[in-house]
Amino acid sequence: MVQNIQIMILGLALGGVYALMASGLTLIFGVMGIVNLAHAAFMMAAAFMAFFIFRDLGIDPIVSIVITMPAMFALGVIVYKLVFARSFADPAKRSVMVLMTFAMALVIEGTLGFFFSNIYRSTTPSYASEAIIAGPFFLPSAQLYAMGLSIVILGALWAMLKFSRTGYAIRATMHNRTAAEVVGVNVDRISMLVFGIGMALAGASGSVLSFVFSFYPGKHWEFVAILLSLVVLGGMGSLLGALIGALSLSVVAAFVSANYGPTWSPVTFYLALFVILMVRPQGLLGKKMEL
Amino acid sequence: MAHIEINNVVAGYGSGPDILTGITLKIEPDRSYCIIGPNGAGKSTLLKVICGLLQPRSGNVVFNGTNMTGLRPDEVLQRGICFVPQDRSLFPDMTVRENLRMGGYILKDRAEVDRRIESVLGMFPVLAERLGQPAKTLSGGQQQQLLIGRALVLRPKVIMLDEPTLGLAPKISKQIFDSMNQLKAAGISIIVVEQNARLGLKFADWGCVLDLGRMVFEGPSGTVLSDRRIEELYLGRLRKEVAA
Numbered sequence: 001m002v003q004n005i006q007i008m009i010l011g012l013a014l015g016g017v018y019a020l021m022a023s024g025l026t027l028i029f030g031v032m033g034i035v036n037l038a039h040a041a042f043m044m045a046a047a048f049m050a051f052f053i054f055r056d057l058g059i060d061p062i063v064s065i066v067i068t069m070p071a072m073f074a075l076g077v078i079v080y081k082l083v084f085a086r087s088f089a090d091p092a093k094r095s096v097m098v099l100m101t102f103a104m105a106l107v108i109e110g111t112l113g114f115f116f117s118n119i120y121r122s123t124t125p126s127y128a129s130e131a132i133i134a135g136p137f138f139l140p141s142a143q144l145y146a147m148g149l150s151i152v153i154l155g156a157l158w159a160m161l162k163f164s165r166t167g168y169a170i171r172a173t174m175h176n177r178t179a180a181e182v183v184g185v186n187v188d189r190i191s192m193l194v195f196g197i198g199m200a201l202a203g204a205s206g207s208v209l210s211f212v213f214s215f216y217p218g219k220h221w222e223f224v225a226i227l228l229s230l231v232v233l234g235g236m237g238s239l240l241g242a243l244i245g246a247l248s249l250s251v252v253a254a255f256v257s258a259n260y261g262p263t264w265s266p267v268t269f270y271l272a273l274f275v276i277l278m279v280r281p282q283g284l285l286g287k288k289m290e291l
Numbered sequence: 292m293a294h295i296e297i298n299n300v301v302a303g304y305g306s307g308p309d310i311l312t313g314i315t316l317k318i319e320p321d322r323s324y325c326i327i328g329p330n331g332a333g334k335s336t337l338l339k340v341i342c343g344l345l346q347p348r349s350g351n352v353v354f355n356g357t358n359m360t361g362l363r364p365d366e367v368l369q370r371g372i373c374f375v376p377q378d379r380s381l382f383p384d385m386t387v388r389e390n391l392r393m394g395g396y397i398l399k400d401r402a403e404v405d406r407r408i409e410s411v412l413g414m415f416p417v418l419a420e421r422l423g424q425p426a427k428t429l430s431g432g433q434q435q436q437l438l439i440g441r442a443l444v445l446r447p448k449v450i451m452l453d454e455p456t457l458g459l460a461p462k463i464s465k466q467i468f469d470s471m472n473q474l475k476a477a478g479i480s481i482i483v484v485e486q487n488a489r490l491g492l493k494f495a496d497w498g499c500v501l502d503l504g505r506m507v508f509e510g511p512s513g514t515v516l517s518d519r520r521i522e523e524l525y526l527g528r529l530r531k532e533v534a535a
Contacts, residue, residue, distance in 0.1 A: 172385070175384060181365075186365055
């Protein structure tokens with residue numbers, strides 16, 4: 001019993017981190033209808049940013065979020081303007097945008113590999129090797145802080161979406177792009193803003209993963225497969241769905257890892273992705289896709 | 292001076308063929324219009340061009356002397372022209388209040404938006420009872436009222452409704468037209484595209500008949516209703532259906 005609770009705690013902590021990572025992906029899909037396969041590659045870029053800020057300037061990766069988030073937001077706006085704004089204007093190009101994000105992921109991976117080589121790295125703040133112990137249970141401090149940070153950022157994102165004028169416009173665009181235009185939402189500006197926010201969330205995720213996981217440029221393929229399974233389970237475009245998907249699948253993966261070995265843990269995500277697409281392609285909370 | 296002048300507009304979607312093939316129409320203030328025509332005639336496309344959702348390939352749309360070609364939908368809204376599309380384009384998971392707030396999205400003053408919502412609720416009391424409910428839980432008629440209410444938050448000069456009674460029971464359709472009569476009495480110009488052509492023409496002051504992207508006839512609604520050629524071409528089928 002104690003062991004099962006311990007596994008659940010570790011699974012939930014990891015799920016909180018995955019929820020942060022998946023939030024940007026699902027937000028961008030919700031507004032723009034693009035599966036951004038480069039999302040995890042951008043997370044890697046942010047992780048490298050956090051790594052060098054920590055190594056060269058001694059700034060803790062949690063603190064450096066105030067640098068990585070705005071930097072990635074700005075990069076997102078530039079990428080949107082250069083790549084997506086033009087494609088959006090041309091309906092014929094919209095269908096191939098997922099391939100463009102795939103190409104973008106390869107370019108980012110190649111660039112990071114060229115400059116920083118394909119060796120494993122991680123930031124090592126003091127808490128990275130500490131753990132909180134409460135009775136028979138323990139939780140690595142890094143995972144605890146990462147989960148806490150995820151809760152704060154996702155809470156702020158939820159409040160922004162729920163109560164601000166911009167949040168109303170984003171939700172409206174996620175529901176019905178044409179209807180949003182009809183009431184006066186400049187959907188192109190909102191798309192650009194959301195892509196920037198999604199990238200800022202990738203920035204925060206990169207900072208977090210820099211001290212929770214070891215990383216190298218090609219690691220993003222593992223993450224993007226996991227993130228896709230989370231958002232597909234929750235329902236593409238649903239933030240709450242991404243949270244539910246992340247927490248539930250991470251707990252299941254933690255149990256699989258504990259019982260069958262860590263090698264089988266990623267299989268949980270891929271298998272879930274396969275089963276969900278077969279049984280309920282719209283996920284738990286997503287809109288049914290119309291073909 | 293006409294409220295809206297549509298001058299020789301040609302329009303279509305993407306790289307597809309022209310849907311509007313050179314349409315000219317003057318929308319006079321304080322007059323309501325019903326646009327009829329067969330499927331594919333370009334009725335909805337015309338409304339989309341006026342509200343800025345679709346840019347014309349040639350020709351222009353002038354509102355109160357200002358050329359509106361190239362304006363975004365939010366810029367057209369700011370000039371007082373609202374569009375209510377045919378596909379119940381609500382925000383289904385947002386509450387009734389949130390949907391109404393979205394109607395005032397282009398207004399910066401949130402308190403003013405809330406005041407206007409109160410006035411809209413006076414016109415549609417059923418919505419006042421359901422303010423906290425998600426829009427998707429409303430009936431078809433209530434959703435249509437919410438769409439009209441959402442447009443009214445901006446206190447527009449012109450409202451364009453695309454098939455407002457589509458899929459509604461006759462009793463509910465009558466309620467929608469009653470609401471539209473209230474708007475007409477309040478001095479708002481109404482342009483309606485209506486599948487039930489007789490109902491639409493009885494409501495409107497002016498009837499316009501579109502076919503193959505062109506205006507083939509326009510005149511007082513009574514004239515359109517009694518014109519034998521139009522009756523045969525565009526109303527005859529409906530009459531046979533009613534008789535059956």
